[in-house]
Amino acid sequence: MDPLSLLLQPPVFYPIVPYMCTIFGGLRPGRMILIQGGVGSEATRFQIDFQCGCSTLPRSDVAFHFNPRFSSSDAHIICNTLYKDHWLDEIKFSRAPLRKGKSFVLLFLFLTDKVKVSIDGKHFLDFTYRLPLKDMDTLGIYGDVFIREISFLSSNPLDDKMTPYPVCQPLKPDNADLQKTPLSKSFPMGLSESHVITVRGLVTVNPDELTILLKSNDSIPFQLTANFEEQSLCYNYLMAQSWGQPQKIQTPFFLFYPEKFFEIIVLSEAGQFRLAFNGTPLGDFCPPVFDPKSINELQIRGSAELFHVLC
Structure with missing residues (x-):
């Protein structure tokens, strides 16, 4: 498949964290965001937020808060939603395959009622939306993390006959x-x-x-x-x-x-x-x-x- 057929907007290379950008056209079922990077060697946490706007005062709602934490021996991920400046009940996912000082590939696949997240090509968690998918139009990245590339893709990569996510090849600037x-x-x-x-x-x-x-x-x-x-x-x-x-x-x-x-x-x-x-x-x-x-x-x-x- 021609990678240009999957391209929603230009990829972002080596952004400075904290980083925030508009998701052109917002999110819809079947769209994906691929993030490649690495965890800091002394990291305690980082977060990737799919926000409903980019306001800071009042703070925009965060429809999907993806928050790896490294304070314990095993990394775990907290997922939550910020609604009208109040956090809802958090969900904890233990034994996350993320390590300090190591690289990672995260793939966020947005479906009608939930987002599926894979880490290094293997499915890790599902999170059911608490706010409408159509309202998510901003990506924010914060904390102890280094980002090499963010790619915005338009097709569902899942094959019904396979459980792992496929490998998504990075999109390069000369594609545009x-x-x-x-x-x-x-x-x-x-x-x-x-x-x-x-x-x-x-x-x-x-x-x-x-x-x-x-x-x-x-x-x-x-x-x-x-x-x-x-x-x-x-x-x-x-x-x-x-x-x-x-x-x-x-x-x-x-x-x-x-x-x-x-x-x-x-x-x-x-x-x-x-x-x-x-x-x-x-x-x-x-x-x-x-x-x-x-x-x-x-x-x-x-x-x-x-x-x-x-x-």
Whole structure:
């Protein structure tokens, strides 16, 4: 089978933990997420959360909380659901085949009423949903764990004649059909209220700078610039031939990395732009003059190849 036929969204390679990303289109029966990585040598626990959104205050519901713990001689896994900021009754699965300092392959298969989890190719647990599967649209990874790859797959891999899960071959970046920059998209009718722009791409091997901007005749009400040398992410605007004061976006670490996929969402709403990166909100940005209907062009240039641009 052609691996592209299974691809839901670009794979993620070597993400920095803690890591959070949008699951494009949410989860549906038959979809899978394959996670390859390793447990830290001094690990006490890590967790993989399938969340209903990415809000931190109030905290999003966690439909499926997968939490390996290593405090005892045998590793065990706690599964639970966080609903309206309260944990429900946890379920403990003992004798988990995960070890400190060792690598693993986790496969999460989402069915109509439950999720099945295999570890290193062998089925280990089932967890019955307590919240609707359709509400799970965000993946979060936290704790003492190293992730090599996250793959998003669309087909049920189970063979009714076999009990083990099959081996899922990793998807590589060169599977994707990528567009070169610079790229321009026009808006003949301007932007509408609550207009969403989605940019998904892959950072190049030796990146320098990446810029995403919205133009309105001679002005630029929105410009996002990632500077790889300075490890900075800034918002700015150009009005009446004059640039504003750059507004640095504060994040715990620089968000872009060479040869890693990214998703940027820009929402035009109520006199401002709202920005999210890989499912995490980065704030609201207000140019001095904001007329969405006058915005007629999107430009993307710099150190990236583009997988998907939706306007």
